[in-house]
Structures are given as structure tokens and as C-alpha cells.
Amino acid sequence: MNITMPTISSVYLENSGHQQQPQIQMxxxxxxxxxxxxxxxxxxxxxxxxxxxxxxxxxxxxxxxxxxxxxxxxxxxxxxxxxxxxxxxxxxxxxxxxxxxxxxxxxxxxxxxxxxxxxxxxxxxxxxxxxxxxxxxxxxxxxxxxxxxxxxxxxxxYYPYLNSSILSQYIAHNASSNTFINFREAILTKPSLHKTNLPAHISGIKVQVSGRLVTERVIPRITVKSYVIGSFQRSSNNATQIIDYSKFTTKNELGAFTVKVWICQRSG
Structure with missing residues (x-):
């Protein structure tokens, strides 16, 4: 396997500082x-x-x-x-x-x-x-x-699987050296991303690849592969769910292929 994913830890998304001068706050x-x-x-x-x-x-x-x-x-x-x-x-x-x-x-x-x-x-x-x-x-x-x-x-x-747009690009970028099974194992089935270890605000992740990857044997163009970890069902406490969805289309030697990503986030 050529792709490795970092382990999950807490995510910091707080932004502060609207400077009037060309400054940076980290x-x-x-x-x-x-x-x-x-x-x-x-x-x-x-x-x-x-x-x-x-x-x-x-x-x-x-x-x-x-x-x-x-x-x-x-x-x-x-x-x-x-x-x-x-x-x-x-x-x-x-x-x-x-x-x-x-x-x-x-x-x-x-x-x-x-x-x-x-x-x-x-x-x-x-x-x-x-x-x-x-x-x-x-x-x-x-x-x-x-x-x-x-x-x-x-x-x-620090983790590409926290945003659907970034994850779809990340998978497409690495598609030239990885099969779908590689992605499935690295992104969705490693212990760090087991459904019981997803970040608290994420209840499920789904990845779908349509088209042909150069790392796999010749398959029909309409082939679609997908994998889901966690759940997209509404929780018992009726917490609001937000679906973060993105797709990214690019080309390889076999033609165009599309990566779609859904991330189900809890709110409240």
C-alpha cells in the first residue's frame, strides 16, 4: 500500500483575528x-x-x-x-x-x-x-x-477526511498509485477510522469512485465502487445532521473518473 493516513485526534477549527494590516495569526x-x-x-x-x-x-x-x-x-x-x-x-x-x-x-x-x-x-x-x-x-x-x-x-x-472537498481531491490525486481497496483500507477501515473512533461531530463517511483507475485491471467504464463507515441515519436524540458532499472529476490514461465523498456531521 502506498497511501498512509494519520490517526484521528481532536480538530481545532477556531479562527480569530480580522487584522487591518497584512499580518498573520497562527x-x-x-x-x-x-x-x-x-x-x-x-x-x-x-x-x-x-x-x-x-x-x-x-x-x-x-x-x-x-x-x-x-x-x-x-x-x-x-x-x-x-x-x-x-x-x-x-x-x-x-x-x-x-x-x-x-x-x-x-x-x-x-x-x-x-x-x-x-x-x-x-x-x-x-x-x-x-x-x-x-x-x-x-x-x-x-x-x-x-x-x-x-x-x-x-x-x-491535519486530516483530509474532515472535509469532503479535500478528501475527494486527495483520493483523486493519489489514484495513480493506489487501488480502491488501498483507499478503503487506508481511509475507512484502519483502526483509527473505525466507526467507534470517528470524531464526535462525524457520524459517517461514504466514498464512491466511478470510472476506471490505472492501478486496476480493465473494467467497464460504468463501474462504481463505494464504501461506507459509520451511519447516515438520524440519531435517537434527533440531533440535526448536516451532509457535507463534494465530487471531483479528473482524467487518467483510461479516461475520466469521479470521486464522490459524503461526510455526515452532527450538530447539537
């Missing part, structure tokens, strides 16, 4: 790290239709930015070099769908990100500095898109 805990940046550019007032268009542009900018970061990372790994001279993190980024909040004077953009880290403490500190540089540059770029202050709140998740 909150450390076992589950996550929150980065907050603010960059300002004078300009446009808030309106709904304009915001939708600008948000779509912002999403494209975010995806393109991290796509570039990841390409540089892949090149560095291939050539066995470091990217310190380019001020780019040497870790691969997976970014969730962003949420937007608008006022007349400011836009707040919040998203989760996951980056695998196999480095020691010294390298981890260096990557933190590069991560700050990445998000600071992104904040500056987005301020130009909106022509007003942009506050980015980026929360690092």
Missing part, C-alpha cells in the same frame, strides 16, 4: 492551524450580482494560485530540489470550497486546506514560513480582484 492545536490575512485595495461598493461574479473570479484565482504552487512542488520533487528560493511551500495543497462574506468595505474569504507533511520539525517550521508567504501573496492578488480590503482566513486540517 493558532496551534492538535487538529488545525488558522491563518488570517488582510490586504486592502480602495474601490468598489458591495452589490449582490457583482459579488457573485467577483466570487467566481476569486474561486478561479484561488484554484489557479494553488495549482501553480502544486506544479512547482511536483517539479521540485522530480528534480530533487527545494523551492526555498521561490518562497513556495514544498508541500502539496488541497483546498476546500471557499465561503464568502461581504460588507461595503471588506470581503472575508474562509477556506480549509490540507497539506501532507513528512518533514521533521525544522523543515516544518520552514514550510510554515512559506505557507505564510503563499497566503499573503494570495491575499494581495484577491484585493486587486475586489478592489477593496480582503481578509483571508485559512484553516489547516
Amino acid at each position: 493558532n496551534n492545536a492538535s487538529g488545525g492551524v488558522a491563518h488570517s490575512f488582510s490586504k486592502q485595495s480602495p474601490g468598489l461598493s458591495s452589490n449582490l450580482s457583482g459579488n457573485i461574479s467577483l466570487n467566481n473570479n476569486a474561486i478561479s484565482t484561488i484554484n489557479a494560485y494553488f495549482g501553480t504552487v502544486n506544479k512547482i512542488t511536483k517539479k521540485d520533487i522530480t528534480t530533487n530540489t527545494t523551492s526555498d528560493s521561490n518562497n513556495v511551500s514544498t508541500s502539496y495543497f488541497f483546498v476546500s470550497k471557499p465561503n464568502f462574506s461581504h460588507t461595503n468595505s471588506k470581503v472575508t474569504i474562509e477556506f480549509f486546506y490540507y497539506t501532507a507533511s513528512k518533514n521533521g520539525k525544522k523543515k516544518h517550521v520552514k514550510n510554515n514560513k512559506n505557507t505564510r508567504k503563499n497566503f499573503s501573496d494570495l491575499s494581495t492578488t484577491l484585493a486587486q480582484v475586489y478592489q477593496k480590503e480582503v481578509n483571508i482566513i485559512a484553516t489547516r486540517l
Whole structure:
């Protein structure tokens, strides 16, 4: 098996700090790290239709930015070099769908990100500095898109299975060297993710892969494989359930394939 997953521990998702200057605040805990940046550019007032268009542009900018970061990372790994001279993190980024909040004077953009880290403490500190540089540059770029202050709140998740968008990308990214059984064992059947050990706010996870993986024997294109851990049924205390759903489609040598992820979360 080529894929390994970290063990479950508590998740820290608290974000704090809406700085008026280009600063960063890092909150450390076992589950996550929150980065907050603010960059300002004078300009446009808030309106709904304009915001939708600008948000779509912002999403494209975010995806393109991290796509570039990841390409540089892949090149560095291939050539066995470091990217310190380019001020780019040497870790691969997976970014969730962003949420937007608008006022007349400011836009707040919040998203989760996951980056695998196999480095020691010294390298981890260096990557933190590069991560700050990445998000600071992104904040500056987005301020130009909106022509007003942009506050980015980026929360690092240490476990890809805590967000459906990140998990679907993570599986697709690793599909070239893993079979579906690999994913099932690494993500869903390891002791750390047994249904009795799921985080308190998650009651179930479902993963579905449709299409053909290059690591498996030739199968019909319509083949769909899925696996579920935990439960998606409403609990006896009628707690509110939220289904976090995402899908990610990409291509390999055999054609397109799609990864779908459902995460059932309890609220209350």
C-alpha cells in the first residue's frame, strides 16, 4: 500500500483575528492551524450580482494560485530540489470550497486546506514560513480582484477526511498509485477510522469512485465502487445532521473518473 493516513485526534477549527494590516495569526492545536490575512485595495461598493461574479473570479484565482504552487512542488520533487528560493511551500495543497462574506468595505474569504507533511520539525517550521508567504501573496492578488480590503482566513486540517472537498481531491490525486481497496483500507477501515473512533461531530463517511483507475485491471467504464463507515441515519436524540458532499472529476490514461465523498456531521 502506498497511501498512509494519520490517526484521528481532536480538530481545532477556531479562527480569530480580522487584522487591518497584512499580518498573520497562527493558532496551534492538535487538529488545525488558522491563518488570517488582510490586504486592502480602495474601490468598489458591495452589490449582490457583482459579488457573485467577483466570487467566481476569486474561486478561479484561488484554484489557479494553488495549482501553480502544486506544479512547482511536483517539479521540485522530480528534480530533487527545494523551492526555498521561490518562497513556495514544498508541500502539496488541497483546498476546500471557499465561503464568502461581504460588507461595503471588506470581503472575508474562509477556506480549509490540507497539506501532507513528512518533514521533521525544522523543515516544518520552514514550510510554515512559506505557507505564510503563499497566503499573503494570495491575499494581495484577491484585493486587486475586489478592489477593496480582503481578509483571508485559512484553516489547516491535519486530516483530509474532515472535509469532503479535500478528501475527494486527495483520493483523486493519489489514484495513480493506489487501488480502491488501498483507499478503503487506508481511509475507512484502519483502526483509527473505525466507526467507534470517528470524531464526535462525524457520524459517517461514504466514498464512491466511478470510472476506471490505472492501478486496476480493465473494467467497464460504468463501474462504481463505494464504501461506507459509520451511519447516515438520524440519531435517537434527533440531533440535526448536516451532509457535507463534494465530487471531483479528473482524467487518467483510461479516461475520466469521479470521486464522490459524503461526510455526515452532527450538530447539537
